Amino acid sequence: MTRPVPWIPSVLYGAVLLGGLYYAAIGPGPGVRSAGFAGLLCALTVLDAREWPVASGAVFAPGAVFALRAVLLGAVAALDPSGLSRVLFVLLPFLAFFVWGRTVSVVLGAGCVAALAGVFTVRVPHWEVRAEYISDLLMFALGVVLAIAMAAVAVREQQARARLEGTLAQVAELSAARERNRLARDIHDSLGHHLTAIGIQLEKAEAFASLDAAGSAQAVAHARWSANRALDEVRASVRTLGPEAESGPAGLGRALTDLVHHLDGGSGRITLEVSGTERRPLLVLYRAAQEGLTNACRHSGATQIHVDVAYEEQGAVLRVADNGGGLGTAEEGFGLAGLRERLRLAGGSVELRSSATGTVLTVRVPW
Structure with missing residues (x-):
C-alpha cells in the first residue's frame, strides 16, 4: 500500500x-x-x-x-x-x-x-x-x-x-452512456422520421409520375421539405451538443400541423385535431407524434391515421390512432424504447394498445 x-x-x-x-x-x-x-x-x-x-x-x-x-x-x-x-x-x-x-x-x-x-x-x-x-x-x-x-x-x-x-x-461512464443514448434517440426520432417521410413521398412521386404530374411534383416538394427540416435539426443538435431542452418547436400546434401536412401530402389519410389552450411547447410531445406517425405510415398499412392533441389542466395528452393491422407479435423497436425513456425523464407516461383492427399510441406529459 x-x-x-x-x-x-x-x-x-x-x-x-x-x-x-x-x-x-x-x-x-x-x-x-x-x-x-x-x-x-x-x-x-x-x-x-x-x-x-x-x-x-x-x-x-x-x-x-x-x-x-x-x-x-x-x-x-x-x-x-x-x-x-x-x-x-x-x-x-x-x-x-x-x-x-x-x-x-x-x-x-x-x-x-x-x-x-x-x-x-x-x-x-x-x-x-x-x-x-x-x-x-x-x-x-x-x-x-x-x-x-x-x-x-x-x-x-x-x-x-x-x-x-x-x-x-462510474458517473463519467454513465454520463457518457446517457449522452450516447440521447444522441441515438435524436438521430432515430429526427433523422429517422424525416428519412421515412422522404421515402414515402418519393415512392408516391414515382407511382404518380405518369398519372398525376402535379401530385408527383407536390410529393417531391414534401420530400424536399423533410430533407431541409432534417438538415436544420442536425445543425441545431451540432450547435447545442448539450442536454435536450424541455421546450420544443415554437407553437407545437402549428408544428404538428406542418408535420401532418407534409407527411400526408394532401391525401387526407392523416387528420389532426387540437383542443384546449397550449401553455408551452413540449418537444417530447412533438417527438411522440413523429414516432407514432412514422410507425403508422411505414409499418401498419393504415388507410386512416388520426392525431389528437388535448391540452388539459394537468398536462397535455397526445393520441395517434390508425386502422392498420397492428403490431402482431413484433417486439417494440428502438424508437418506442427511446420514447419511453423521453417520457420517463419528462415525468410523463406512454401507453401502446394494438390489435388486428389498429394501434393507439397515448402519451401524457405534465405541465
Missing part, C-alpha cells in the same frame, strides 16, 4: 537531528558520535523518501526495508546521548500499519513500549519509582497510540478517496 503521509518520518528525523545537535553543542560538544548520529538520520530520511517496489505475492521487500529501518533506528538511539531519538520508534508501528495492517501495528507498538520499559529496567535501577521515567514511558505509549490512530485515519482516507475516484469514474 502506498503510504498516504510520507512527510511524517522526515519531520521527526529533522526534529530529532536538531534536538540532538543542540544537546551536543551545549553539552559534550560535537564529535564522532554526533557525526554518526546525523549521518544515520540522513540515511533514514533517504530510505523513507523513496517508494520500494513489492514483488508480486511476496513480503520480503517491505519486510527487508522495515528491518533495515529498525536497525538504523537502534543505531541512532545508541549514538544519541540526549535520549530524544526514542521518539522515532513510534514510526515502527505507524509504518507497519500501511504494510501489514492494524493487528501487526498494534502488536509492534506494544512491543516497542515493552522494549523501552526493558531498557529502563537494565539501565536505570528502580526506574519504576522515578516520576521522570514513568512520565517518559507514558508519553511514549501515548505517542504509539496516536501514531497508530493517525495511520488508521490516513488509510481510511486513502480508501475513501479510492472509492470516490471509482464512483466518479
Whole structure:
C-alpha cells in the first residue's frame, strides 16, 4: 500500500537531528558520535523518501526495508546521548500499519513500549519509582497510540478517496452512456422520421409520375421539405451538443400541423385535431407524434391515421390512432424504447394498445 503521509518520518528525523545537535553543542560538544548520529538520520530520511517496489505475492521487500529501518533506528538511539531519538520508534508501528495492517501495528507498538520499559529496567535501577521515567514511558505509549490512530485515519482516507475516484469514474461512464443514448434517440426520432417521410413521398412521386404530374411534383416538394427540416435539426443538435431542452418547436400546434401536412401530402389519410389552450411547447410531445406517425405510415398499412392533441389542466395528452393491422407479435423497436425513456425523464407516461383492427399510441406529459 502506498503510504498516504510520507512527510511524517522526515519531520521527526529533522526534529530529532536538531534536538540532538543542540544537546551536543551545549553539552559534550560535537564529535564522532554526533557525526554518526546525523549521518544515520540522513540515511533514514533517504530510505523513507523513496517508494520500494513489492514483488508480486511476496513480503520480503517491505519486510527487508522495515528491518533495515529498525536497525538504523537502534543505531541512532545508541549514538544519541540526549535520549530524544526514542521518539522515532513510534514510526515502527505507524509504518507497519500501511504494510501489514492494524493487528501487526498494534502488536509492534506494544512491543516497542515493552522494549523501552526493558531498557529502563537494565539501565536505570528502580526506574519504576522515578516520576521522570514513568512520565517518559507514558508519553511514549501515548505517542504509539496516536501514531497508530493517525495511520488508521490516513488509510481510511486513502480508501475513501479510492472509492470516490471509482464512483466518479462510474458517473463519467454513465454520463457518457446517457449522452450516447440521447444522441441515438435524436438521430432515430429526427433523422429517422424525416428519412421515412422522404421515402414515402418519393415512392408516391414515382407511382404518380405518369398519372398525376402535379401530385408527383407536390410529393417531391414534401420530400424536399423533410430533407431541409432534417438538415436544420442536425445543425441545431451540432450547435447545442448539450442536454435536450424541455421546450420544443415554437407553437407545437402549428408544428404538428406542418408535420401532418407534409407527411400526408394532401391525401387526407392523416387528420389532426387540437383542443384546449397550449401553455408551452413540449418537444417530447412533438417527438411522440413523429414516432407514432412514422410507425403508422411505414409499418401498419393504415388507410386512416388520426392525431389528437388535448391540452388539459394537468398536462397535455397526445393520441395517434390508425386502422392498420397492428403490431402482431413484433417486439417494440428502438424508437418506442427511446420514447419511453423521453417520457420517463419528462415525468410523463406512454401507453401502446394494438390489435388486428389498429394501434393507439397515448402519451401524457405534465405541465
